[in-house]
Amino acid sequence: MIDESSYDRRRLRQWLAGDARADGVTRRDMLRLLAAAGAGAAGVAGIGATPAAAEGPGIVKPIPEDLFTVRGTNAETRWAALHDTGYHTPVDRFFVRNHTSTPVIDPDDWTLRVWGSGLHGSGAVFGLDDLRALPSVTLSAFVECAGNGRSFYATQQAEPVSGTPWTLGAVGVARWRGVPLGEVLRRAGLGRAAVDVMPRGLDDEFVSGGVNLGRVRRPMPVAKALDDVLLVHEMNGAPLPPDHGSPVRVLVPSWVGIASIKWVGDIEVSATPLYSPWNTDFYRLFGASYPATGSAPLGRQTIKSAFELAWNAEFGAGRTHRLTGRSWSGAGGVRQVDVSVDGGARWRPAVLHDAPRRHGWVRWSYDWTPATAGPAELLARATDVRGTTQPERSVHNTQGYLFDAVVRHPVTVV
Ligand SMILES: Nc1nc2c(c(=O)[nH]1)N[C@H]1C(S)=C(S)[C@@H](COP(=O)(O)O)O[C@H]1N2
Ligand SMILES: [Mo]
Numbered sequence: 001m002i003d004e005s006s007y008d009r010r011r012l013r014q015w016l017a018g019d020a021r022a023d024g025v026t027r028r029d030m031l032r033l034l035a036a037a038g039a040g041a042a043g044v045a046g047i048g049a050t051p052a053a054a055e056g057p058g059i060v061k062p063i064p065e066d067l068f069t070v071r072g073t074n075a076e077t078r079w080a081a082l083h084d085t086g087y088h089t090p091v092d093r094f095f096v097r098n099h100t101s102t103p104v105i106d107p108d109d110w111t112l113r114v115w116g117s118g119l120h121g122s123g124a125v126f127g128l129d130d131l132r133a134l135p136s137v138t139l140s141a142f143v144e145c146a147g148n149g150r151s152f153y154a155t156q157q158a159e160p161v162s163g164t165p166w167t168l169g170a171v172g173v174a175r176w177r178g179v180p181l182g183e184v185l186r187r188a189g190l191g192r193a194a195v196d197v198m199p200r201g202l203d204d205e206f207v208s209g210g211v212n213l214g215r216v217r218r219p220m221p222v223a224k225a226l227d228d229v230l231l232v233h234e235m236n237g238a239p240l241p242p243d244h245g246s247p248v249r250v251l252v253p254s255w256v257g258i259a260s261i262k263w264v265g266d267i268e269v270s271a272t273p274l275y276s277p278w279n280t281d282f283y284r285l286f287g288a289s290y291p292a293t294g295s296a297p298l299g300r301q302t303i304k305s306a307f308e309l310a311w312n313a314e315f316g317a318g319r320t321h322r323l324t325g326r327s328w329s330g331a332g333g334v335r336q337v338d339v340s341v342d343g344g345a346r347w348r349p350a351v352l353h354d355a356p357r358r359h360g361w362v363r364w365s366y367d368w369t370p371a372t373a374g375p376a377e378l379l380a381r382a383t384d385v386r387g388t389t390q391p392e393r394s395v396h397n398t399q400g401y402l403f404d405a406v407v408r409h410p411v412t413v414v
Contacts, residue, residue, distance in 0.1 A: 058101020
């Protein structure tokens with residue numbers, strides 16, 4: 001297990017000593033981080049700039065209205081569209097989160113360069129065939145945006161947040177196949193001095209608030225890179241599709257989606273700590289409940305539940321309806337789900353259709369016979385294998401990350 005706050009403090013000490021690199025990170029961010037390392041120092045409580053709006057989503061696959069809600073450059077899965085699907089989310093309804101747009105990369109031209117001061121020699125270059133020739137493993141895991149559920153900070157808690165106003169559809173579970181990142185790093189000459197590993201995407205540079213932040217990239221500690229991270233070339237038994245990172249993406253199981261860099265083109269392995277805007281300005285928690293200088297960079301996802309239902313779905317009174325949904329947690333599998341059909345007054349257990357699964361979700365169902373016509377609120381509350389239960393309220397952060405509270409799902413009984 002990586003202790004992220006001690007990791008962060010160590011990096012800051014190294015940066016102070018002139019040992020850390022931070023290309024594309026502003027002086028303001030570094031000052032904020034340095035203040036975070038000191039006890040109670042005043043800092044700038046910054047809100048990361050919101051990604052620039054695009055004219056339309058640069059997404060390659062069809063994104064029909066019955067399956068997706070378009071949000072800027074992104075497409076959110078409609079939960080009702082998952083109702084009749086199996087454990088894995090089909091590609092035709094898997095959410096897409098793009099900082100810019102999907103690049104179309106010829107797999108024959110693609111290479112992965114592994115380089116940096118954390119290697120013995122000059123590094124290595126892998127083509128797709130080289131990568132596929134290495135031993136691959138298969139893993140079912142969710143990819144979920146750190147901001148999934150963000151809109152409920154505003155709608156349920158009356159708290160403003162910045163960023164894409166996702167409901168609960170910025171998550172999907174796929175069957176990924178790929179090569180352990182550790183295998184590739186070792187073949188590239190991983191040295192004992194390596195501390196950080198930073199994959200970078202081949203998509204366009206990301207411009208935010210008029211500032212070019214460069215290509216999407218985010219460092220992770222070398223211990224995490226060697227643990228369970230994959231370089232994925234297949235999704236649900238087929239070559240990785242363009243929108244999900246073709247030909248190769250990183251998969252960091254159970255971590256916030258930004259860690260799983262798509263269209264990876266190079267990986268820096270560094271003997272000195274690395275920073276990028278994606279672990280300084282973005283993907284940290286800022287707000288009244290956090291140090292003025294922000295939390296440690298986000299790692300694991302939180303716990304959530306969703307009904308496989310449209311908002312304001314209609315149900316006939318006096319008949320029995322089988323409600324279905326899914327719950328998941330970045331801290332291990334979900335072991336129990338309780339449902340309330342009366343706005344949270346009484347709770348009864350749902351029937352689970354999957355055993356708790358690390359990195360995955362559990363499907364569940366609940367039979368409901370509404371007696372009288374009128375509006376109702378359905379609630380689902382998960383408990384994971386560590387005993388963590390979804391709270392009634394989420395602790396606010398300015399960028400609306402890691403929403404974990406029970407969502408109140410409005411329906412109408414007719
Ligand atoms: N190169 C690159 N990688 C990226 C992104 C991106 O815009 N560019 N978006 C990240 C974010 S914020 C998320 S939530 C996931 C989304 O993965 P998906 O589009 O396959 O669902 O990809 C991550 N990897
Ligand atoms: Mo994300």
